[in-house]
Amino acid sequence: MFKQVIRNLSKNFVWLVGAIAVLASPISYAQNWPTKPIKLVIPFAAGGTTDILGRLLAQQLSKDLGQNVIVENKPGAGGNIAAEFVAQSAADGYTIMLASGSMLTVNPSLYKKLPVNYAKDFVYITNVASGPMLLSVSTKLPVKNLGEFIAYAKTKDLNFGSAGIGSQVHMAAENLTYSANIPATHVPYKGESAALNDLVAGQIDFMVGNLTAATGFAKAGQIKPLAVTSLKRSKQLPDVPTAAEAGIPGFESTGWFGLVAPANTPKAITDKIYAATVKAVGSEAMRNSLDLNGLTAVVNTQKDFESQVKNESVVWEKVIKGRNISAQ
Numbered sequence: 001m002f003k004q005v006i007r008n009l010s011k012n013f014v015w016l017v018g019a020i021a022v023l024a025s026p027i028s029y030a031q032n033w034p035t036k037p038i039k040l041v042i043p044f045a046a047g048g049t050t051d052i053l054g055r056l057l058a059q060q061l062s063k064d065l066g067q068n069v070i071v072e073n074k075p076g077a078g079g080n081i082a083a084e085f086v087a088q089s090a091a092d093g094y095t096i097m098l099a100s101g102s103m104l105t106v107n108p109s110l111y112k113k114l115p116v117n118y119a120k121d122f123v124y125i126t127n128v129a130s131g132p133m134l135l136s137v138s139t140k141l142p143v144k145n146l147g148e149f150i151a152y153a154k155t156k157d158l159n160f161g162s163a164g165i166g167s168q169v170h171m172a173a174e175n176l177t178y179s180a181n182i183p184a185t186h187v188p189y190k191g192e193s194a195a196l197n198d199l200v201a202g203q204i205d206f207m208v209g210n211l212t213a214a215t216g217f218a219k220a221g222q223i224k225p226l227a228v229t230s231l232k233r234s235k236q237l238p239d240v241p242t243a244a245e246a247g248i249p250g251f252e253s254t255g256w257f258g259l260v261a262p263a264n265t266p267k268a269i270t271d272k273i274y275a276a277t278v279k280a281v282g283s284e285a286m287r288n289s290l291d292l293n294g295l296t297a298v299v300n301t302q303k304d305f306e307s308q309v310k311n312e313s314v315v316w317e318k319v320i321k322g323r324n325i326s327a328q
Contacts, residue, residue, distance in 0.1 A: 030268030033093055037068040041097040043082030044163055045075040045191025049210035049293075053129055053257055054098045056289045060280035065272075075190055078166035078327065079103040084115040087122065091262040093269035098128065101256040102168040105312040109320050110166045111327045122260040124305045125270050126277055130256035131295040132230035133172045134214045135243065136223040137206040138199055146227045146246035149206070153182040158205040161187045161195030165327045168255040169195070171316060172229060173208040174323045175253050176243065199223055210255050211236060211294040229253040236294045256298065258305060270302075 038061070042054045051073060058069040074082035082097060089095035104118050116122075135146065143149040152158075160177075162170035165188045177184045187204055189195040192213050199207045200222045207214070211228065215236045218225040227243040228234050231252050243251040259277060261270055280286050281297040290297055300308070319325075 030266050030272075033269050033272065034065055034067040036094065037070050038065065038093070039095045040069050040071050041082050041086050041095065042071055042073045043075065043079035043097065043099060043103060044073070044167070045193065046073050047193030047213070048163055048191050049131070049212040049255065049295075050098060050100055050257055052212055052293060053290075053295065056286060056293075057098065057128060057277070057280060060283055060286050061276055064276040064279050076164075078107055078110070078164050080107060080111070080115055083107075083118070083121075086260070087116045087262055089262050091264040091266075093261065093265055093273065096125070096259055096261045096273065097122075098257055099260050100168050101258065101309075101312065102166055102171055102316075104258070104260075104309045106166045106168075106171055106316045106320070108313065109317040110325060121263050123263055123265050123270055124302055124309065125259040125261060126274050126302070127256055127258040127298045127300050127305050127308065128277060128281060129290055129295040130254050130298050131293070132211050132228045132234055132254050133169070133208045134211045134218065134225055134234075134237070134240070135176060135206065135208050135227045135229065136199065136214055136218060136225050138202045138204065139222070139224055140202045141205060141224070143224075143226070146241070146243060146248070149226055150180045150182055150247060153177075153180075153184065157183065157185065159185040159187050160206045160208070161189055161198055161204040162207070163192035163195060164188050164190060167192070169207070169209050171319065172253045172255065173206075174325060175319055176208055176229070176248070176251065178319060178323050179248050179251050196223075208253070215294060234294055235291075274299075274302075 040054055040058050042051050044050045054071050058071050061069045074085055086095055086097040108118055143152050160173045169192055192209055198204050200217055217223045225237055225240045227246045228240055229243050278299045281299055
């Protein structure tokens with residue numbers, strides 16, 4: 001009898017030690033994280049604004065986290081291909097994604113079927129940066145300002161390019177044409193840089209692209225910039241008026257980019273990523289790089305980030321219905 005009691009006590013002790021180890025291991029794991037390189041997934045092709053920002057951020061995060069942050073581009077389907085990849089990745093902090101605002105606020109209303117549930121399959125970490133868009137037209141178009149463009153567009157069947165269906169570039173153009181009450185045909189590309197190249201070549205008529213990617217072409221005279229979509233003029237193109245100044249009162253449309261991780265990633269790890277991101281975008285090197293690219297640092301809490309996505313989703317749902325936009 002005495003021996004049986006001892007055996008039971010021994011079993012219970014082993015079980016208790018094991019339970020404590022299981023409970024403690026996530027804490028220990030999070031404390032030691034990261035111990036290997038981190039993959040930062042970019043859902044669009046190289047050369048676009050998301051890619052440019054992602055590489056700037058990865059470089060700074062590598063310094064702050066003490067591990068290499070490796071950029072991996074997975075373009076296609078308005079960011080859904082990358083989103084599916086990240087959602088199915090291990091929730092260990094070693095795979096994160098720099099999502100465009102459109103992925104989180106537009107795709108749920110735009111696509112009838114999605115490989116992910118953006119509200120449930122990810123944990124939102126923080127918004128990173130935002131920036132205005134630039135309405136530019138082909139040098140072949142006989143217009144010099146926004147007013148002339150709107151009048152001309154109402155008499156012609158113009159087309160516009162974007163980084164893909166549902167991308168921020170696409171939705172900004174839809175928003176602008178909806179606000180100006182002009183018809184236009186959308187031509188989706190696999191990335192913003194490909195669309196800009198065709199705008200330079202005159203294969204498409206206009207584009208509402210991220211200022212970061214379009215400024216160089218505008219300054220070189222390869223495209224004609226007509227208006228920025230922010231409420232204030234851009235330091236990069238100070239002579240270009242805002243859309244509100246030039247003919248669409250109250251118009252504003254900005255692009256933004258935020259970090260997300262697979263659902264169930266430990267909060268202790270996402271907190272580390274958040275803290276490192278705050279430090280990264282606050283660094284002089286990052287601030288200078290963002291300013292040079294026409295971007296503004298934006299770091300908000302997870303709760304505020306979620307509220308931003310929720311509020312903007314309502315706005316874009318109205319635009320999608322108003323323009324009768326859909327994607328398979």
